[in-house]
Amino acid sequence: MAHLNEAAVKQIEEICDRYKNENTPLVMILSDIQKEYGYIPLEVQELVSEKTGISVAEIYGVVTFYSFFSLKPKGKYVIGCCLGTACYVKGAQQVIDKFSEILGIKAGETTDDGLFTIDALRCIGACSVAPAVTINGTVYSKVKVDEVKGIVEKYQKGAN
Amino acid sequence: MDFLKTVEDLQQLSAKCAGCFKAKIDGSDGKKHIVICGGGACASANSEQIKANMLDVLKEKDLLDKVTVDLGGCFGLCSSGPFAKIYPDDTLYTLVKPEDAREIIEKDIIGGEIVERLLYVDPAANKKIKKESEIPFYKKQEKIALNNCGVIDPENIEEAIGAGAFKGFVRALSMGRKEVIQEVLDSGLRGRGGAGFPTGRKWSFVPDVEGDKYIVCNGDEGDPGAFMDRSVLEGNPLAVIEGMMIGGYAIGASAGYFYVRAEYPVAVQRLKNAIKQAEEMGLLGDNILGTGFNFRINLRLGAGAFVCGEETALLNSIEGKRGMPRPRPPFPAVSGLWGRPTVVNNVETLACVPYVLREGAAAFAKLGTEKSKGTKVFALGGKITNVGLVEVPMGTTLKELIYDIGGGIPNGKKFKAIQTGGPSGGCLTAEDLDAEIDYDNLVARGSMMGSGGAIVMDEDNCMVDVAKFYLDFICDESCGKCSPCRIGTKRMLELLTKITDGNGTMEDLDELEDLAAKIKTNSLCGLGQTAPNPVLSTLAHFRDEYVAHIVDKKCPAHVCKNLMEYVIDKEKCIGCGMCAKNCPTSTISQTDYVAPGHKLASYHIDPLNCVKCGNCMSVCKVGAVSKQ
Numbered sequence: 055m056a057h058l059n060e061a062a063v064k065q066i067e068e069i070c071d072r073y074k075n076e077n078t079p080l081v082m083i084l085s086d087i088q089k090e091y092g093y094i095p096l097e098v099q100e101l102v103s104e105k106t107g108i109s110v111a112e113i114y115g116v117v118t119f120y121s122f123f124s125l126k127p128k129g130k131y132v133i134g135c136c137l138g139t140a141c142y143v144k145g146a147q148q149v150i151d152k153f154s155e156i157l158g159i160k161a162g163e164t165t166d167d168g169l170f171t172i173d174a175l176r177c178i179g180a181c182s183v184a185p186a187v188t189i190n191g192t193v194y195s196k197v198k199v200d201e202v203k204g205i206v207e208k209y210q211k212g213a214n
Numbered sequence: 215m216d217f218l219k220t221v222e223d224l225q226q227l228s229a230k231c232a233g234c235f236k237a238k239i240d241g242s243d244g245k246k247h248i249v250i251c252g253g254g255a256c257a258s259a260n261s262e263q264i265k266a267n268m269l270d271v272l273k274e275k276d277l278l279d280k281v282t283v284d285l286g287g288c289f290g291l292c293s294s295g296p297f298a299k300i301y302p303d304d305t306l307y308t309l310v311k312p313e314d315a316r317e318i319i320e321k322d323i324i325g326g327e328i329v330e331r332l333l334y335v336d337p338a339a340n341k342k343i344k345k346e347s348e349i350p351f352y353k354k355q356e357k358i359a360l361n362n363c364g365v366i367d368p369e370n371i372e373e374a375i376g377a378g379a380f381k382g383f384v385r386a387l388s389m390g391r392k393e394v395i396q397e398v399l400d401s402g403l404r405g406r407g408g409a410g411f412p413t414g415r416k417w418s419f420v421p422d423v424e425g426d427k428y429i430v431c432n433g434d435e436g437d438p439g440a441f442m443d444r445s446v447l448e449g450n451p452l453a454v455i456e457g458m459m460i461g462g463y464a465i466g467a468s469a470g471y472f473y474v475r476a477e478y479p480v481a482v483q484r485l486k487n488a489i490k491q492a493e494e495m496g497l498l499g500d501n502i503l504g505t506g507f508n509f510r511i512n513l514r515l516g517a518g519a520f521v522c523g524e525e526t527a528l529l530n531s532i533e534g535k536r537g538m539p540r541p542r543p544p545f546p547a548v549s550g551l552w553g554r555p556t557v558v559n560n561v562e563t564l565a566c567v568p569y570v571l572r573e574g575a576a577a578f579a580k581l582g583t584e585k586s587k588g589t590k591v592f593a594l595g596g597k598i599t600n601v602g603l604v605e606v607p608m609g610t611t612l613k614e615l616i617y618d619i620g621g622g623i624p625n626g627k628k629f630k631a632i633q634t635g636g637p638s639g640g641c642l643t644a645e646d647l648d649a650e651i652d653y654d655n656l657v658a659r660g661s662m663m664g665s666g667g668a669i670v671m672d673e674d675n676c677m678v679d680v681a682k683f684y685l686d687f688i689c690d691e692s693c694g695k696c697s698p699c700r701i702g703t704k705r706m707l708e709l710l711t712k713i714t715d716g717n718g719t720m721e722d723l724d725e726l727e728d729l730a731a732k733i734k735t736n737s738l739c740g741l742g743q744t745a746p747n748p749v750l751s752t753l754a755h756f757r758d759e760y761v762a763h764i765v766d767k768k769c770p771a772h773v774c775k776n777l778m779e780y781v782i783d784k785e786k787c788i789g790c791g792m793c794a795k796n797c798p799t800s801t802i803s804q805t806d807y808v809a810p811g812h813k814l815a816s817y818h819i820d821p822l823n824c825v826k827c828g829n830c831m832s833v834c835k836v837g838a839v840s841k842q
Binding site: 076078079081084085108115116119120121122123137138139140142143144148175176177178180181182183184193195199200 | 258441476516517520597636680683690832
């Protein structure tokens, strides 16, 4: 547990304690850690294992099963492109392709500067504003391919 | 908030709140009430800011005690949102922006004048409509599951009680458990998650044993293009909670679990709030209303796995494991959550239950067809004018759904197909337009009801590409437990990719059908058993499109990149050069040909270097670029 600082250890232990009275809370614990840190590296899984008595193998199995959990840190801005059916039939594939082209990364990858991650999402239920893109919770409605560049630039400027 | 000790306490509160609720609707309290749509689409268009701005103006005018502003659930007609509805006038303002708040308050609320420019325009008659009840979109709808969505404030339990919440529960408490199950059986209510299993029968399977039993609400709405459950949970969470309490009472459960997608933060927050308020009032907990019935509700969030919508996978996920399905038998009714008897019901199903108990089984069974009673909520999406959420009686025809309610296909395009049932369903075509919507009829026509996602496609959608889209989704979401699903769907996707790339052979179609049959019969759970449906149904209805991809090497809808090209019409081209300037591969050049009437020579795309990005087409001002 070399990489975890004291504060992180304390906080993760606190998260585990939060669900002490729940039956089988593993997914809840991992969700909170994912929310807090943005990813769940092996060291953290080991710590959770120690606290809960669940084997690391099982925890790793759960972490890699669910798409919400990530083993690697995500970018500062997570670009979630909805690829639900309603968005897809209205051209969402072209939109995500454009993000990929501009940022030089594929869906699921993070740019080298740690600024952007592209996620392909399966329906965020915003079908009436298809194609929809969410960036750190802000929803962009009816995104057109030629608007993509401007959206990326806005965040690039905001970061500098 | 008062703590309710007895059934009479609740009935008294109910009568008091009913008065307040009635006053809100008919204005008998002398106030005006504004409800802003807080559904997913409107919220993403900043409807919360509309509310804030209105409150600011009201404060400035010193009117806060004469006008209320609430954020309600989904109004349904999402393509015209955000909405602001004024009670008691029933005026509905559409496409409202935060900066319109002042005008609505000053002109309408204070001045008593309608803000004409924000009224809904009926595209068919090109006429402005003032009242919500007169808009054609709402006319053929019947709201049971969506009852009070967009009317009540979903964060206010007293308003919900005033609008009728918990009346069904109170009636259930006065009946025996078996009688409650019989009432639900008599209503003909069938599971709204897709398969359509009779809800009462599901409840009756739970054995009469001592010890823990559970009722679980499946809110893992993963079908891409579906947002019914989200809207119900956001718009009227107490209806689902009440349904769960009635179900819990009927099967003798001591606890209920909500399993909701983490992608729906608003639904989760509203649900949490509603559970907390119900607990504080004594409607959840020990000895509810003095009847000796103990019931608690817990909330679990999904973590992004489509397969968790399958009930046994969902139970594994609640148990903190990988969300993989379990072999059946034993069925969850016998051995479910932590090995105890468990019933899993969908959100919309539970939202219908209070109505059945409140109004009686006969009132519910009056609506619908012989074998499918009540109503069904659909999320209309894709190429349709009125994108949104609708609830129609079973037996409504597809034509009514698509044209009368949905407003038809935009931009003068032709209807091609409607996909129901998501990745487990199939498509229905123009031949099926007169079909009545019910569980059995849709299955007979090669699709299924599914959870209610209904995606409309027009002539610009390639059906092979759509089938590939679903298969790609399934491959991604297959949990990997059984090989027919894990490997079989991957092989099918490879064949489809081969076809859309232009390398397909006619034998591939036979192989697709062969694989499909094997996957359907050999997969462990519903995900695999239905995974080939989109391919089989598009093959049945649009085989000619597959053949065009394979034999003619053409994509008739010009979607599959390898099988289409961009072409400039030299007669239409005015030679402005915008396309060449925007071409990333510099594959567009000027020719020597000047079309009659034009001053400059036309341009030409060299297909060899074209990457088919479509830039040329989007920048051309005269529409000279087309796909062929």
